[in-house]
Amino acid sequence: MMIGAGITRREDDRLLTGHGRYLDDLDIPDALAAAFLRSPHAHARINGMDLSAARSAPGVVAVYSGADLMEIQKPLAPKVLHPDLVDFPRLPMPPSEVHYVGEPVAIVIAENRYLAEDALELIDVDYEILPAIASTAAALAPDAPMAHSGATSNVAVRLVQRSGNAEKALDEAPHRLSEEFFVMRGGGHSMEPRAVAARFEPSLGQVTIWDTTQSPHYARQQLSVIYGMAEDDIRVVAPPDVGGGFGPKAQFYGEEVVVPWVAMKLGRTVKWVEDRQENFVSAMMERSQTHRIEVGFDSSGKLLALRDFVEHDQGAYCAGLQVPSITTATVPGPYRVPDIQIELVACYTNMVPTSSVRGAGRPQAVFAMERMMDRIAEYLDLDPAEVRARNLIQADEFPYRVGIMFRDGSPLTYDSGNFPALLSGALERIDYSAAREFQAQARASGRYVGIGLAVYVEGCGLGPYEGAKIRLTNRGKLLVTLAAAAQGQGYETVYAQIAADATGVDMEHISVVTGDTSRIPFGQGTFASRITATCGPAVHDAGLRMRERLLDTASRILGSDAVTLSGDRVSMDGDPEKSVSLSDIARIANIGKHGITLPEGIKPGIETMSYFAPSRAAYASGAHAALVEVDPLTGGVQVLKYVIGHDCGNVINPLLVDGQVLGGFAHGIGNALYEDTAYDAQGQPQTASYLDYPLVSAVEVPPVSLFHLHTPSPLNPLGVKGAGEGGTIPAPAAIAGAIEDALRPLRARITHAPTTPARVFAAIPRES
Amino acid sequence: MSVRIAVTVNSKSYHETVDDRYTLADFLRERLRLTGTHLGCEHGVCGACTVIVDGASVRSCLMLAAQADGASVETVESLAAGGDLNPVQRAFKENHALQCGFCTSGFLMSVTAALREGPVRSADEAREVLSGNICRCTGYRGMVQAVLDVSS
Numbered sequence: 001m002m003i004g005a006g007i008t009r010r011e012d013d014r015l016l017t018g019h020g021r022y023l024d025d026l027d028i029p030d031a032l033a034a035a036f037l038r039s040p041h042a043h044a045r046i047n048g049m050d051l052s053a054a055r056s057a058p059g060v061v062a063v064y065s066g067a068d069l070m071e072i073q074k075p076l077a078p079k080v081l082h083p084d085l086v087d088f089p090r091l092p093m094p095p096s097e098v099h100y101v102g103e104p105v106a107i108v109i110a111e112n113r114y115l116a117e118d119a120l121e122l123i124d125v126d127y128e129i130l131p132a133i134a135s136t137a138a139a140l141a142p143d144a145p146m147a148h149s150g151a152t153s154n155v156a157v158r159l160v161q162r163s164g165n166a167e168k169a170l171d172e173a174p175h176r177l178s179e180e181f182f183v184m185r186g187g188g189h190s191m192e193p194r195a196v197a198a199r200f201e202p203s204l205g206q207v208t209i210w211d212t213t214q215s216p217h218y219a220r221q222q223l224s225v226i227y228g229m230a231e232d233d234i235r236v237v238a239p240p241d242v243g244g245g246f247g248p249k250a251q252f253y254g255e256e257v258v259v260p261w262v263a264m265k266l267g268r269t270v271k272w273v274e275d276r277q278e279n280f281v282s283a284m285m286e287r288s289q290t291h292r293i294e295v296g297f298d299s300s301g302k303l304l305a306l307r308d309f310v311e312h313d314q315g316a317y318c319a320g321l322q323v324p325s326i327t328t329a330t331v332p333g334p335y336r337v338p339d340i341q342i343e344l345v346a347c348y349t350n351m352v353p354t355s356s357v358r359g360a361g362r363p364q365a366v367f368a369m370e371r372m373m374d375r376i377a378e379y380l381d382l383d384p385a386e387v388r389a390r391n392l393i394q395a396d397e398f399p400y401r402v403g404i405m406f407r408d409g410s411p412l413t414y415d416s417g418n419f420p421a422l423l424s425g426a427l428e429r430i431d432y433s434a435a436r437e438f439q440a441q442a443r444a445s446g447r448y449v450g451i452g453l454a455v456y457v458e459g460c461g462l463g464p465y466e467g468a469k470i471r472l473t474n475r476g477k478l479l480v481t482l483a484a485a486a487q488g489q490g491y492e493t494v495y496a497q498i499a500a501d502a503t504g505v506d507m508e509h510i511s512v513v514t515g516d517t518s519r520i521p522f523g524q525g526t527f528a529s530r531i532t533a534t535c536g537p538a539v540h541d542a543g544l545r546m547r548e549r550l551l552d553t554a555s556r557i558l559g560s561d562a563v564t565l566s567g568d569r570v571s572m573d574g575d576p577e578k579s580v581s582l583s584d585i586a587r588i589a590n591i592g593k594h595g596i597t598l599p600e601g602i603k604p605g606i607e608t609m610s611y612f613a614p615s616r617a618a619y620a621s622g623a624h625a626a627l628v629e630v631d632p633l634t635g636g637v638q639v640l641k642y643v644i645g646h647d648c649g650n651v652i653n654p655l656l657v658d659g660q661v662l663g664g665f666a667h668g669i670g671n672a673l674y675e676d677t678a679y680d681a682q683g684q685p686q687t688a689s690y691l692d693y694p695l696v697s698a699v700e701v702p703p704v705s706l707f708h709l710h711t712p713s714p715l716n717p718l719g720v721k722g723a724g725e726g727g728t729i730p731a732p733a734a735i736a737g738a739i740e741d742a743l744r745p746l747r748a749r750i751t752h753a754p755t756t757p758a759r760v761f762a763a764i765p766r767e768s
Numbered sequence: 769m770s771v772r773i774a775v776t777v778n779s780k781s782y783h784e785t786v787d788d789r790y791t792l793a794d795f796l797r798e799r800l801r802l803t804g805t806h807l808g809c810e811h812g813v814c815g816a817c818t819v820i821v822d823g824a825s826v827r828s829c830l831m832l833a834a835q836a837d838g839a840s841v842e843t844v845e846s847l848a849a850g851g852d853l854n855p856v857q858r859a860f861k862e863n864h865a866l867q868c869g870f871c872t873s874g875f876l877m878s879v880t881a882a883l884r885e886g887p888v889r890s891a892d893e894a895r896e897v898l899s900g901n902i903c904r905c906t907g908y909r910g911m912v913q914a915v916l917d918v919s920s
Contacts, residue, residue, distance in 0.1 A: 008861050008862060008864065009861070009864070011869065012860070012861040012866060012869075013853065013861070015866055015869030015872055016844075016847075016848070016853060016857040016860055016861060016866070016869075016872060016876065017804070017844065017845065017847065017848045017853070017857070018802065018803070018804015018805070018843065018844035018845040018847075018873050019804065019845075020803075020804070020869050020870070022803075022806070022870060024797075024803075024807075025797075025803035114787070114789065114790075189904055190868070190870075190904060191806075191808045191814060191816055191868065191870040191871045191902065191903070191904050191905075192806070192808070192868070192870040193808075241868070241869060241870075242868065243806070243808075243868045243869070243870025243871075244867075244868040244870060244904050244905055246904065275807075275810055276808065276809040276810055276811065276814075277810075277811075487868050488866075488867035488868025488869065488870075488905050489867070490867070655864050656864065658864070659864045659867055659905070659906055659907075659910065662906065662907030662908075662909050662910075663867060663904070663905045663906050663907045664907075665907050666903075666904075666906070666907035666908065667904070689809075689811055689813070690809055690811065690813035690814060690902070691811070691813065695814075695902045695904065696902075697898065697899040697900070697901070697902055697908075698894075698895040698896075698898035698899050698908040698911065698912060699895045699896065699899045701907055701908050701909075703891070703909070704907075704909070727907070
C-alpha cells in the first residue's frame with residue numbers, strides 16, 4: 001500500500017539542486033520585460049496621461065495606458081455572487097478611475113526590466129484625487145464619501161444566515177454576553193510573487209500563457225470570454241514549480257489579461273514578474289473583519305443562542321463573496337447552537353481587493369466564537385475547557401446539520417469528526433492540569449502565564465469537481481494528468497501514490513503532470529483545501545479503470561483470464577514465464593501497426609479519465625492549545641508550549657500532511673502575533689515591505705506537539721479531507737485566549753488579531 | 769555605465785561586461801542562467817537570493833555584480849557535486865524541509881555558510897541559523913531537524 005506511506009517527495013531533488021522550473025527560471029526565448037505603472041492614490045480620476053517620453057525611452061518597445069486597450073476593458077467577474085450584490089466592474093487596467101493604491105494604469109514593454117522601470121518614471125498622469133475609504137467603519141459612517149464615484153452606498157451586500165429565532169432565544173437566555181472583535185488585514189505572501197508570460201503562435205492562432213496561477217482552467221475560461229477566443233486557442237500553463245500560492249494566486253487579475261493581450265498585439269513574447277513592492281499593493285489580501293457577537297447561555301455554560309454581526313472589508317472591488325460566506329458559515333463551529341443569526345455587511349473600501357488567504361474567512365469566525373467561549377467560562381467561573389466540552393457536537397451526531405447554509409450552496413452539514421477526542425487529546429498533551437498549576441505558581445511569583453484553547457471546523461474539498469486522466473504512454477509508463485496546479489503540495493508524489501494503489505503498477509512506473517490546460521480539458525484549481533478530496537478520488541477511480549484495461553488487454557494477449565499485475569508486468573498465474581510488460585501492451589493496443597487489424601478482443605487507446613464531484617464540502621476539524629507567558633511591561637508574548645490536534649480523515653502521505661499543518665501553523669502564528677497590513681485614513685499602505693510587515697522566521701515559530709485523528713469522510717471513496725488550512729485557522733484565537741488568560745489579574749481584554757506587543761500593552765487598563 | 773568584471777562562480781571564471789546597476793542576483797540568473805538563486809523580496813529580508821561570496825553568505829539582490837569583481841561566488845548549483853545530493857540537501861529532503869522550494873536555495877546557502885563555522889548543537893541554535901531567511905510553507909520544523917541531523 002502506498003496510500004498512508006510517509007515517503008519523501010519526487011519534487012525535492014530538482015528543487016534542492018537549483019533546478020526547479022519556476023516561471024522566471026524557464027527558458028522563454030526573446031521575452032521582452034513588462035512593468036506596470038500603478039496608481040499612487042487610493043481613489044482618483046485619471047484626467048489624462050502623457051506617454052510620449054516613456055515611448056521614446058531607450059529600449060522601450062511599447063507603452064499602453066488603459067485607454068489604449070479599450071478592447072479588453074471588460075469586468076473581471078466575481079467568483080461567488082449573490083443576487084443582492086452591488087457590483088462595480090473590476091477592469092484589467094482601468095482607463096478613467098482608480099480605486100486603490102497599486103491598481104495598474106499603464107504597461108511598459110521593454111528589452112529588460114531595468115529599462116521598463118526607467119520608462120515608468122517618465123509617464124505623466126494627471127490624477128484628480130478623490131476622497132478615499134480605508135476601513136469598514138469609515139465605509140459605513142453616516143455621510144461617508146463613496147469608494148466608487150456615482151455609488152449611493154459603500155455596501156456591497158447584506159446577507160443574513162438564520163436558524164431558529166436567535167433574538168427570542170437571546171431574550172429568554174438566563175445569561176448573555178457580547179463583545180466586539182477585530183481581525184486585521186494580512187496577505188498570502190508566497191515567496192514567489194505572481195508572474196505571467198505569453199507568446200502568440202500566428203500559424204496556429206494560439207496563445208500560450210505561462211501563469212503562476214493556482215487555477216489555470218479558471219484563468220483560461222476568463223480569458224476566453226474577455227478575448228472572445230475559443231478555449232482551445234488559449235493554453236494556460238502553470239509551471240511545474242510555483243513558489244507558493246496560499247489563495248491570492250487562485251484569483252484572477254488584470255495583469256493576467258493585459259500581458260498576453262499585449263504579447264498578441266505586438267507579436268512578441270512578453271514576460272511580467274511581479275516584484276515584492278507590487279505584491280504588497282496589488283496581490284489580493286484578506287482577513288479584515290469586525291465581529292459584534294452576542295451569545296446566550298444557561299448557568300452550566302450551555303449555548304442557547306448566537307448572534308453575530310460581521311463587517312467584511314471587500315476592498316476596492318468584489319472578487320467574490322466566497323470569504324464572507326465562509327465566515328458566516330464557520331462562526332458556530334464545532335458547537336451545538338440551537339438558535340443562530342449571523343448578519344453580514346460587506347463593504348467597499350479603497351484598498352487592495354480581498355479574497356481568500358490560507359484560512360479564508362475561517363480564522364475570523366473562530367476568533368470571535370472561541371473568544372466568547374472563554375468569556376462564558378470567565379463569567380460563570382467555569383473552566384474554559386469544560387465549557388467547550390459541554391457544548392461540543394458528539395461523535396455519534398454525524399451527519400450534523402447546523403441549520404444554516406455553506407458557501408458551496410448546500411445546507412451546512414458536518415460529515416464526520418470527533419471533536420471531544422480532539423479537545424481531550426489537546427488537553428492531555430499540553431498537560432492541562434499541570435499547566436493550570438504552573439499558571440497559579442507563576443501568578444504567585446508575579447508572572448503572567450495563560451492557557452488558550454481553540455476548537456474549529458473547516459469546510460474543505462469544495463466542488464464542483466476535479467478531474468484526472470491516466471494514459472499508458474507509448475514507452476510503457478503510466479502518466480497521470482491533473483488539471484490541478486501545485487504550489488509545493490507534492491502532487492507529483494501524492495497522486496503517484498494513489499495511482500499506484502489503484503492500478504497495482506509500481507510507483508516508479510508512474511509519473512504525474514499538473515496544471516496545463518492543453519493536457520486535460522476541464523478543471524477548477526487548487527484552493528479551499530480541496531484537491532485531495534476531489535482530485536484524489538478522481539485519480540483513484542481512473543486508476544481502477546486503468547487496472548481493468550491493463551488486465552483485460554494482457555489477458556487477451558496471453559490468452560488467459562487468470563492474470564496478475566506486478567511491477568510493470570502482467571503474468572499468467574502459475575506460469576511466470578508467460579508475461580507481458582506495459583511496453584508490450586502499449587505496443588499492441590496504443591501504437592498498433594499501421595493498416596493492420598488489431599488482434600481480436602484488444603481495445604485500442606489505453607487511457608482512462610475520471611471526474612469526481614463531491615455531493616458537498618467535507619469537514620476537517622481540530623483543536624489547538626497554547627501556553628504563553630506575557631510581559632505586561634513590554635506587551636511581549638512568549639509561546640511556552642503549543643499543541644495541535646488535527647483530523648483530516650484518512651491520510652495519503654503523513655509526512656506531507658504534517659508539513660501542511662505545521663506550515664499553516666506558522667502562518668497562523670503570523671496572524672496571531674505579527675502580520676498587520678496597515679493603511680492610513682487616506683488609503684495609503686503603511687506596510688509595504690518586510691521591514692514593516694514581519695513574516696515569521698524560524699525563531700518566532702514555537703515547537704509544536706502535533707497529533708492526528710483519522711475520522712474518514714463518508715463523502716468520497718478515499719475518506720479524505722483537506723489539510724492545507726487547519727494549522728492556520730485557530731491559532732490567532734488560541735493565542736489571544738492564552739494572552740487574555742495570562743493577563744486576567746490585570747483585567748486586560750484581547751479583542752484584536754494580531755495581538756502585537758503594542759496591542760497587548762494597550763489592552764491592559766491604565767490604573768493597573 | 770558599463771563595468772568589466774572578473775568573477776569566479778562555482779569554480780568557473782567569467783570575464784563579463786555588466787551595467788553598473790546590474791545586481792549580482794540578476795547577473796547569476798540572467799547572464800549565467802544559474803536560476804537556482806531566487807528573488808523573493810529584492811530588499812534583503814527574505815533571503816531567497818542568498819549566495820556565498822568569498823566565504824560569507826550574502827543577499828545577491830543587495831549586491832551589485834560590479835562589486836563581485838575579483839570575488840568567488842558559490843550558488844546552490846554548486847552543492848550537489850558529482851550529481852548526488854550533499855548531506856545538507858539530503859537532510860532537507862528526508863525531513864520534508866521544503867514544500868514549494870522557492871526559498872530553499874537561500875536556506876541551503878545560509879546553512880552551508882553557517883556549518884562551515886562549526887556544528888550547530890541545539891534546536892535553538894539551528895533556529896538562529898535559519899532566522900535570516902523566510903519560508904512561508906513549512907513552519908521550519910523540518911529545517912531545524914535537518915540542520916541538527918547534518919551537525920551530528
